[in-house]
Amino acid sequence: MLKRLLAALLLCMPVVPAHAATPAAHIIEPGDTLWAIARRYHLEVDELQQWNGFTSDTVLRPDGAVRLSPAEQTWPDWSTWSETITAAEANGDPTKACPVPVLSLRRVWVKYLDFNGVVHDGSLIVNRSIVPATKRAFALLYQWRFPIMVMEPVSRNMPELTDRTVLTSGYECRTVAGTTKWSQHAYGLAIDVNPRQNPMIKGDYLDPPHSEPWIPRAPYRTGMIHGSGAELAFTTNGFSWGGRWQSLKDYMHFSPNNL
Structure with missing residues (x-):
């Protein structure tokens, strides 16, 4: 039963076709997770974490941006x-x-x-x-x-x-x-x-x-x-x-x- 439920959820999730141009960033919507964003753009979660300076404790906030490629600069500390x-x-x-x-x-x-x-x-x-x-x-x-x-x-x-x-x-x-x-x-x-x-x-x-x-x-x-x-x-x-x-x-x- 659990396997069938997981399979159904995966089928319902939108995925960007491999041939489609990947945007520079994904704008977070309510309910987004890093795992779902990674799957949508054919990326790995650890890649998104590295490119955005995220940690395992990072909470995604609606309206924020998630980079979908390596950044040209390290994420500077707030000042x-x-x-x-x-x-x-x-x-x-x-x-x-x-x-x-x-x-x-x-x-x-x-x-x-x-x-x-x-x-x-x-x-x-x-x-x-x-x-x-x-x-x-x-x-x-x-x-x-x-x-x-x-x-x-x-x-x-x-x-x-x-x-x-x-x-x-x-x-x-x-x-x-x-x-x-x-x-x-x-x-x-x-x-x-x-x-x-x-x-x-x-x-x-x-x-x-x-x-x-x-x-x-x-x-x-x-x-x-x-x-x-x-x-x-x-x-x-x-x-x-x-x-x-x-x-x-x-x-x-x-x-x-x-x-």
Whole structure:
């Protein structure tokens, strides 16, 4: 009986044909196991462990990426630090009237994994009150191998970038679109993660533009955030997620005050 059950389960599991091109990474979905991923791509479990720096205790997290070929670099240890910034660094124009003083802001540096499987040091500016929570959230994203398209400094991390709407970032001295009300970003109390893959959707309005392929949320694709997936890196550290809002969906957006 047990043998028949195991045989039936094996028949039900999708396997990538041997002649099919193997993608660079597999994006983890709920229920995935390293054994099932290895079988799907005709690989060995110990190969996946070696290429990804996994151990026998590693727990696969939905939205994370599993490399399917050897990495060009060893997996660097997590590191993070924060630093003060100047008004010019924060706003470009030191005389610009913004709702928080620059002394209340900090630049936070974190390691992150990009869409090509390369690790970078990236930064974002946030209110100093959420610096510890921000560090903890990005530490989990890094531990879970969640890919981030790009963070500052763009000149080093993606010098060919021309569309800055795809940046994972925090502070920005701006109002809510279409209003005169300050955005939570203007207080340093909001973080947007992979905006292109996690757009804000309100009726027919889509931000950033050209994010139509990511409106359907059922697929698990590189950089997308799902409930009980990458969302948990932030929501377990005191943030709320715009992907759970009812009046609109802002899948990129995390803030400690649910605004």
